[in-house]
Amino acid sequence: MATTFLEAQITPSLFTPVHAIATPRPTLLFALASDDIAEVRRVLESGEAQVNDDVGPQSALAFTLANPQLKNKMAMVKLLLAYGADASALRDAEEDEEGGGERSSKRGSRPFSKLLEDADPATRYYIERANSPQTRRASALIHRSFFRPLTRVRYDLIGQDRAIEQLFRVLSMPTMAPIVVLLCGPSGHGKSLLARKFGSLLDVPTHTVNMTTLQNTRDIWRSHSIDPHEEPSDRSLKDFLMENEGKRCVVVLDEIEKAQDEKILSSLLMPWEYGRCSFEAGHRHVDVSKVIWLGTSNIGHDLVFEHQDSRPAPQTQLSREEYIDLMALLRPRVSERLGASLLSRVTVVLPFVAFTTDEKLAIAAEALYALAGDAVTTMPPATRDLIVRTSLNSYIPSEGARSLYRAVSSQLLDTI
Numbered sequence: 109m110a111t112t113f114l115e116a117q118i119t120p121s122l123f124t125p126v127h128a129i130a131t132p133r134p135t136l137l138f139a140l141a142s143d144d145i146a147e148v149r150r151v152l153e154s155g156e157a158q159v160n161d162d163v164g165p166q167s168a169l170a171f172t173l174a175n176p177q178l179k180n181k182m183a184m185v186k187l188l189l190a191y192g193a194d195a196s197a198l199r200d201a202e203e204d205e206e207g208g209g210e211r212s213s214k215r216g217s218r219p220f221s222k223l224l225e226d227a228d229p230a231t232r233y234y235i236e237r238a239n240s241p242q243t244r245r246a247s248a249l250i251h252r253s254f255f256r257p258l259t260r261v262r263y264d265l266i267g268q269d270r271a272i273e274q275l276f277r278v279l280s281m282p283t284m285a286p287i288v289v290l291l292c293g294p295s296g297h298g299k300s301l302l303a304r305k306f307g308s309l310l311d312v313p314t315h316t317v318n319m320t321t322l323q324n325t326r327d328i329w330r331s332h333s334i335d336p337h338e339e340p341s342d343r344s345l346k347d348f349l350m351e352n353e354g355k356r357c358v359v360v361l362d363e364i365e366k367a368q369d370e371k372i373l374s375s376l377l378m379p380w381e382y383g384r385c386s387f388e389a390g391h392r393h394v395d396v397s398k399v400i401w402l403g404t405s406n407i408g409h410d411l412v413f414e415h416q417d418s419r420p421a422p423q424t425q426l427s428r429e430e431y432i433d434l435m436a437l438l439r440p441r442v443s444e445r446l447g448a449s450l451l452s453r454v455t456v457v458l459p460f461v462a463f464t465t466d467e468k469l470a471i472a473a474e475a476l477y478a479l480a481g482d483a484v485t486t487m488p489p490a491t492r493d494l495i496v497r498t499s500l501n502s503y504i505p506s507e508g509a510r511s512l513y514r515a516v517s518s519q520l521l522d523t524i
Contacts, residue, residue: 233470293460296508380453
């Protein structure tokens, strides 16, 4: 009788002696082989297995990459990396294969060529990102911090490594002042995505305000959350802040520069300066010192592209020095638009920069898998590669990732 894929991975040898030492139930292997993302997450979060436990003769990450039957392979790889899978173990897996099963003493000394040669650009991107020295240095900044879960955002967001690194630097510094971060730059480059993921990764409540709809200074406190991933609620920002008084929570001010009246922003001066908020005259102050305020804005989008074009190698990632230079150029632009009084209370202004070629390819690959669903697994590899690479011809810098998703969608229609 033919064995299933799962049985082939976990059936023990028929000749195992009865006195053999019992081994733990291969919980992570079952979850991975069942192609169930929710179950893999549950196993890792529960502590039933560790992400770098071997599953059979290889690591969980290598096992996932090596099995073409997995329909959710990319999502599984991202999840394993987000929980700390050691990408350098992939090199060991290749060495074991070439060396007859003997594990090399020089861990992580070989390239990822074999296991990744058939991987899509997004999977390759995430694995190489996980193994980069810059990623490890940035993660170390908040390793022992309350903010440590934010390191997982790298596997939801493509690009913006320098912005993430600078954010971690800010969060690693002890401060008595409220944390206020402005994410600025061109549309479609991940600002809203990072802001939205912030609270969920930290497992704290989030309230998102659409600043474009506010008419006067009181509207900000009466505004309802617009987060599409939350259940609709009549709870206002005032209610939210009172319910979470003195606790960690996140308030996202989306499109902050598009508030119809600059006086609306004056309501934020006291909360951002003293961590106290008064909603109406004569009412007690509410403690908002633990609130993390995140503003998103397109201010400086032209500056980001001008700075990119002036670089010697525009299609490569910015160095830290180049990013710091861009930050210094951007802050006066934001101050001119929002006012020096407000900006003086902002902890950091983070520019979101243009995508590199590898990042565009990764975005296009993710778009293909997201839009095509299960049908992508039946496509010839050459067709998948052609769709991904051709989509870059329709890339519009000012629209960012959205233009790539639209291009992939158009090409999928042409293949029907």
